Amino acid sequence: MSAETKSRTASPQPVETSARGESMPIWLVSVFILTAFAGMIYVAVHGGWFDPLVYPPFADIQHVDAWTRPPALGDGIKKGKVVFEANCAVCHTSTGAGSATTGCPPLDGSEWVLAQGPNRIIRIVLNGLAGPIEVKGGKYGGGSIQMSAVGAALSDQQVADALTYVRASWSNKGKGAAPVTPEQVKSIRDKVKDKTGFWSPEELLKISDKD
Numbered sequence: 001m002s003a004e005t006k007s008r009t010a011s012p013q014p015v016e017t018s019a020r021g022e023s024m025p026i027w028l029v030s031v032f033i034l035t036a037f038a039g040m041i042y043v044a045v046h047g048g049w050f051d052p053l054v055y056p057p058f059a060d061i062q063h064v065d066a067w068t069r070p071p072a073l074g075d076g077i078k079k080g081k082v083v084f085e086a087n088c089a090v091c092h093t094s095t096g097a098g099s100a101t102t103g104c105p106p107l108d109g110s111e112w113v114l115a116q117g118p119n120r121i122i123r124i125v126l127n128g129l130a131g132p133i134e135v136k137g138g139k140y141g142g143g144s145i146q147m148s149a150v151g152a153a154l155s156d157q158q159v160a161d162a163l164t165y166v167r168a169s170w171s172n173k174g175k176g177a178a179p180v181t182p183e184q185v186k187s188i189r190d191k192v193k194d195k196t197g198f199w200s201p202e203e204l205l206k207i208s209d210k211d
């Protein structure tokens with residue numbers, strides 16, 4: 001055995017043991033806990049509760065709604081335009097001018113439309129109208145030209161939106177005609193549920209135009 005081998009057997013290299021068994025310093029543990037906690041708070045505040053429609057700087061969907069959607073009335077007018085174009089414009093025209101040729105009366109500037117309350121026009125849309133009717137000094141409809149019960153197939157909300165749009169559009173804008181609510185439509189729909197046939201202007205004139 002050489003001297004070199006002998007010395008290796010006799011004195012083995014010491015094994016590195018210094019890191020074993022030592023606990024993590026308490027300050028490091030605290031940093032981990034604080035970081036995790038801060039992360040949770042960040043997600044709670046900025047995560048939008050995992051709703052894909054919520055994005056910074058908004059905290060939740062109510063916040064997004066409050067800042068990015070137009071007010072309810074504007075919404076009603078926009079939706080009302082869609083209902084109007086699909087269900088009314090074919091006769092009353094998109095500009096609300098109506099047409100003397102077809103016998104469809106104007107909605108733009110109509111005293112029926114601009115009445116204080118929507119009581120009568122809701123009834124017209126729900127049950128139809130058989131005139132003739134006088135609008136802005138002219139006579140329209142009557143005979144074979146009548147308005148059918150267009151609103152029978154529409155929801156309370158759709159009737160309300162369409163009439164809100166009509167009362168707030170063209171030259172009717174700024175005339176102070178209040179929006180029409182689905183509650184008003186529902187209440188009238190309940191009252192007239194047993195009515196058969198179309199309204200006549202005379203019948204409608206007996207009903208107050210104030211509510």
Ligand code: HEC
Pocket residue numbers: 084087088089090091092103104105106107110111112113121124125129130131132133135140141142143145146147148150151162163166
């Ligand atoms: C098929 C054609 C037609 C459609 C569709 C129609 N109307 Fe009419 N509307 C008429 C006619 C015609 C009269 C007049 C009837 C009469 O006096 O005989 C009238 C009368 C009216 C009147 C009262 C008179 C006036 O000019 O102010 C209002 C209000 C009205 N319609 C609103 C609407 C609304 C709102 C819609 C859609 C939800 C609608 N109409 C859909 C043909 C139509």
